[in-house]
Structure formats: structure tokens, C-alpha cells
Amino acid sequence: MRTQLLSVLLVATLVALLTAAARAEVKLVEVEYQIPGSDQVFRGFKAYDDAAKDKRPGVLVCHEWWGCNQYASDRAKQLASEGYVAFALDMYGKGNVTTDPKQAGEWAGRLYSDPDALRVRAAAGLKVLANDALVDPARLAAIGYCMGGTVALELARTGADLKAVVCFHTSTITAKAPDDNARIKAKVLICHGADDTFVKPGEIDTFHEQMRAAKVDYQFIAYAGAVHSFTSPSADKAGIPGVRYQAAADRRSWAHMRMWFREAFADAAGK
Numbered sequence: 001m002r003t004q005l006l007s008v009l010l011v012a013t014l015v016a017l018l019t020a021a022a023r024a025e026v027k028l029v030e031v032e033y034q035i036p037g038s039d040q041v042f043r044g045f046k047a048y049d050d051a052a053k054d055k056r057p058g059v060l061v062c063h064e065w066w067g068c069n070q071y072a073s074d075r076a077k078q079l080a081s082e083g084y085v086a087f088a089l090d091m092y093g094k095g096n097v098t099t100d101p102k103q104a105g106e107w108a109g110r111l112y113s114d115p116d117a118l119r120v121r122a123a124a125g126l127k128v129l130a131n132d133a134l135v136d137p138a139r140l141a142a143i144g145y146c147m148g149g150t151v152a153l154e155l156a157r158t159g160a161d162l163k164a165v166v167c168f169h170t171s172t173i174t175a176k177a178p179d180d181n182a183r184i185k186a187k188v189l190i191c192h193g194a195d196d197t198f199v200k201p202g203e204i205d206t207f208h209e210q211m212r213a214a215k216v217d218y219q220f221i222a223y224a225g226a227v228h229s230f231t232s233p234s235a236d237k238a239g240i241p242g243v244r245y246q247a248a249a250d251r252r253s254w255a256h257m258r259m260w261f262r263e264a265f266a267d268a269a270g271k
Contacts, residue, residue, distance in 0.1 A: 047080035057139035061146030067097035089125025181214035191253035193226035214266035223249035
């Protein structure tokens with residue numbers, strides 16, 4: 001009789017778990033927002049698990065120089081499927097997305113030439129995430145791809161309350177004003193393609209020097225054989241020399257990011 005009762009309870013528990021899993025669904029919603037003092041409209045994408053009832057860590061996704069496109073929103077959805085609330089910010093303004101390298105270079109160049117504007121736009125995206133009802137504002141992180149990695153680092157250099165920053169195949173990782181690194185509160189992880197020709201000579205050595213001088217908690221991981229944009233499955237279609245997807249580096253860097261988040265958010269929770 002006892003064995004039968006346990007079996008019934010086990011089956012009921014499994015059914016309940018499967019039912020809950022079936023109901024859980026990752027949602028992606030457009031979010032329009034503005035920067036104070038500007039009439040320009042920005043459009044980002046929030047991704048979350050609609051079964052979540054408690055506040056979750058929030059992750060800001062900073063896009064490549066192409067703009068806030070499907071790749072950025074897909075990464076946000078991937079983060080949401082792992083229990084985070086993610087927000088893919090918009091650095092260019094609503095509708096400014098391209099597949100043309102020349103156009104992308106022009107837009108990115110404007111931001112790189114105006115670091116104050118870059119930081120303001122990054123901070124606006126973080127504010128959208130931090131103010132979301134599903135997000136625990138004490139557990140925030142930022143990740144970025146290519147240009148987006150620079151954006152995430154520049155955001156951290158403002159003193160933003162980030163617990164972790166992860167940069168994937170980011171060409172510019174040093175600060176123009178090295179003293180700004182002293183404001184970084186986040187644990188910083190750089191996921192780098194060992195054969196990335198887009199990184200200027202001396203960039204990596206200078207980055208290490210700056211991080212050590214500022215006493216930032218950081219790690220730098222280089223993936224053998226990986227070049228620029230190694231996380232993007234469509235990278236090869238751009239037809240740009242030195243830009244190519246590498247599945248192994250993509251998979252491994254995502255795993256390293258997850259480990260980085262676990263440690264950073266556990267520290268934030270005092271565990």
C-alpha cells in the first residue's frame with residue numbers, strides 16, 4: 001500500500017512539473033523609450049520567462065554595429081530561457097538597423113567619436129532594464145558583441161551598478177581615460193578570438209595594464225582559431241575578411257559567461 005501511494009505521489013509530482021514547464025514560455029516584447037532632453041525614440045527588446053513570479057537578475061544586451069537586430073533579440077531570448085530578464089538596448093534609434101558595413105561603420109563611428117553620448121545611451125538602456133518590475137536591480141549585468149562590448153565596458157566605467165560585464169569579440173577594450181577604470185564595480189570577462197585581426201596591436205597588453213592598475217576583477221580568455229564575430233552564425237554572410245563564425249568558441253564563451261554570472265550574482269546575494 002505504501003509503495004502504491006508513493007508511486008501515485010511521484011506521478012502526480014511529475015505531471016505537475018511537466019504541466020508547469022509546458023506553460024512556461026519566453027516572451028519577447030518591443031520597448032520604446034527616450035533619453036531625457038531628446039525627442040529621438042529608441043526601440044529595444046525585452047525577453048523574459050512568463051512563468052517567473054519572483055524578481056530575476058537582469059542582463060543588458062549591447063548589440064553589434066549593425067544595430068538592435070534579430071541577433072540581439074535572439075540573444076536576449078536565450079538569456080531569458082536560462083532564467084534571466086534580458087533587455088537588448090538600442091544605441092542608434094528606432095529603425096536604424098542595417099546589413100551594410102559602410103552604413104554600420106558610419107553609425108558606430110559617430111558613437112566612438114562622442115563617448116559621452118555613447119555612455120548616455122548605454123545608461124538609458126540600463127535604466128529601462130533596472131526599472132522593470134521583474135528585475136532585481138541589485139543583480140544587473142551587461143554583455144556586448146563587437147561594438148556592444150565596448151558599450152558595456154564604457155557603461156561600467158561610468159560607475160554603473162553592474163555585477164558583471166562580458167564582452168564577446170570586442171576590438172576596443174581599453175579606456176581613453178584610464179582613470180575611468182577605477183569606477184568599474186563589475187567583474188569583467190573578455191571573450192576574445194585569438195586570431196582576431198580587428199584588434200589593434202598593443203590593445204590587449206594595454207587592457208591588461210589598465211585592469212591591473214585599477215584593481216578590477218577580470219579574466220581574459222582567448223579562443224584558439226577564432227576570429228572576429230565568432231559568436232554570430234551569420235557572420236560569414238557579411239563577406240568581410242577576418243569575420244567568421246566558430247561554433248566551438250561560441251559554445252564555450254557562452255558557458256564561460258554563465259559561470260561568470262553565477263559567481264557574480266551569488267556574491268551580490270551574499271552566498
